[in-house]
Amino acid sequence: MYTFGRNTMEDLGKYTRRTELYKLSAEEQTEKMKLALYPDQQSGSVAIAKEIASIIREKNAKGQTAVLGLATGSSPLKVYAELIRMHKEEGLSFKNVKTFNLDEYYGLTRDNDQSYWYFMHHNLFDHIDIPAENVHIPDGTVPMDKVEQWCQDYEKAIEEAGGLDFQLLGIGRTGHIGFNEPPSDPQSKTRMIHLHEITKKDAAPAFGGFDNVPSSAITMGVGTIMKAKRIILMAWGANKADIIQRTVEGEMSDQVPATYLQAHPNCLIVLDEPAAARLARCQK
Numbered sequence: 103m104y105t106f107g108r109n110t111m112e113d114l115g116k117y118t119r120r121t122e123l124y125k126l127s128a129e130e131q132t133e134k135m136k137l138a139l140y141p142d143q144q145s146g147s148v149a150i151a152k153e154i155a156s157i158i159r160e161k162n163a164k165g166q167t168a169v170l171g172l173a174t175g176s177s178p179l180k181v182y183a184e185l186i187r188m189h190k191e192e193g194l195s196f197k198n199v200k201t202f203n204l205d206e207y208y209g210l211t212r213d214n215d216q217s218y219w220y221f222m223h224h225n226l227f228d229h230i231d232i233p234a235e236n237v238h239i240p241d242g243t244v245p246m247d248k249v250e251q252w253c254q255d256y257e258k259a260i261e262e263a264g265g266l267d268f269q270l271l272g273i274g275r276t277g278h279i280g281f282n283e284p285p286s287d288p289q290s291k292t293r294m295i296h297l298h299e300i301t302k303k304d305a306a307p308a309f310g311g312f313d314n315v316p317s318s319a320i321t322m323g324v325g326t327i328m329k330a331k332r333i334i335l336m337a338w339g340a341n342k343a344d345i346i347q348r349t350v351e352g353e354m355s356d357q358v359p360a361t362y363l364q365a366h367p368n369c370l371i372v373l374d375e376p377a378a379a380r381l382a383r384c385q386k
Contacts, residue, residue, distance in 0.1 A: 132351045132382045134364045138372045143338040146372045147180035150270070150334055154185060155194050157268050157332075168199045169260075171269035171327070172226075174218045177336050178270060182226040189230045196232035200263050202256075204271070204280040205321035206240035208249075208294060216309055217242060240292070240320040249320065253292040257326065269330035273337050276300050277345050277358035281321035285356035288365075290323030324362050333369040335360065340376040347380035 140146035154170065161168040172178070188194040203218060210217040219239045227237055238259060244252045260266060271279050276298045282290065283298045296318055306312040327333070337346050349360040350371060363369045378384050 134352075134354075134361075135350050136370050137350065137378070137381075138370055139378050140372065140374055142374050144180055146336060146338070146374055147178075148184050150181050150336060150372055151184035151188065153334070154181070154268060154270075155188055158194065158196065158199055161267070162195065162198050166198070167263070169263045169265065169267045170199060170201045171266045171322070171330055172201050172203050172222065173270045173272045174203065174205070174221050175272050177272035177338060179225060181270065181336070186226065186229045196230045199232055200236045201232070201238060202260055202263070202266065202322070203239040204327075205319050206242040207316040208242045208318040208320055209316050210242045212243075240322075242316075242320065244320075249294050253294070253320065256292045256322075260326065266330035267332065269327055269333045271327070271333060271335040271360075271363075273335055273342060273345060273349065273360050274298075274301055275304060275341070275345050277349060277360045279324070279327060279335065279360050279363070281319040282324050282327075282359045284359055286324050286359045287356065288328070288362045289325040291326055292320065292322050294318055294320050324359055328362065328366055331368065333363060333366055334372055335363060335369065336372045337377040338374045340379060342377045343380040346371070346373060346377050350381060 138146070138149070140149065157170075158168045185194070189196065203222060206218045207216065212219040214220060219242075222237070222239060238256070240256065241252060273279060274283075276283055278284070278286075278298070278301065281295050281297065281301070283295060283301065286295075297316070302312055302315040302317070305315045309315045335349075345358070345360070348358050349363070352358060352361055354361045354364050363371075375384075
């Protein structure tokens with residue numbers, strides 16, 4: 103269990119549901135996960151970045167490596183921007199950090215501007231002091247007959263690094279975490295998966311059309327994610343309100359893989375007001 107600085111705990115705990123501190127309203131009793139609600143994406147992202155920085159600094163102080171699981175897409179962009187700012191302005195070092203990304207589209211080369219390798223370097227790694235050998239991103243160019251072994255090796259690399267200290271997640275409209283589309287098994291490991299039609303539709307504008315979106319991806323499994331010591335799932339905007347309501351208030355189901363996070367002992371859902379709009383607590 104990590105101990106965080108006072109400011110970080112105030113930031114992430116300010117709006118968090120804490121059953122040990124006060125009696126929950128009837129609406130909040132429908133929630134099966136801890137929440138932190140923020141007015142907007144910027145303030146929520148800064149709070150998440152502060153927690154990540156606290157983990158890195160605590161590990162650095164002990165001469166240990168911080169092992170981070172990272173996400174892609176639009177949701178973490180402001181988190182990464184804040185981490186870059188902290189590196190440049192506050193001296194936050196990533197020299198003792200190892201990262202493992204959640205997923206990658208199958209068939210995309212590193213130089214493709216829609217690949218997650220490109221995304222991570224453009225939006226984070228090129229701007230901090232993390233050693234190149236400490237960066238791990240699924241390889242979308244592995245020959246099909248070698249994918250299974252590659253996925254086993256990725257799992258082994260995470261284990262040999264000491265496991266994930268922290269996992270950052272977004273959420274898709276299908277309820278996927280990573281690219282674990284419904285139905286995904288809660289014990290699933292890193293593997294190739296076929297992308298849901300909704301996921302492809304959501305990605306279509308970036309790829310210049312639905313037909314250009316890859317049909318498959320390599321993703322960490324739900325079981326891999328659930329082994330992380332700390333998980334934060336972030337969601338921003340009204341288009342995530344429906345799936346957040348199902349994730350937070352619904353029953354655990356393989357039809358909404360994010361609901362598996364209800365069983366994690368140290369998971370926090372960080373939302374802006376539009377993403378939280380369909381929760382019972384926001385219906386007053």
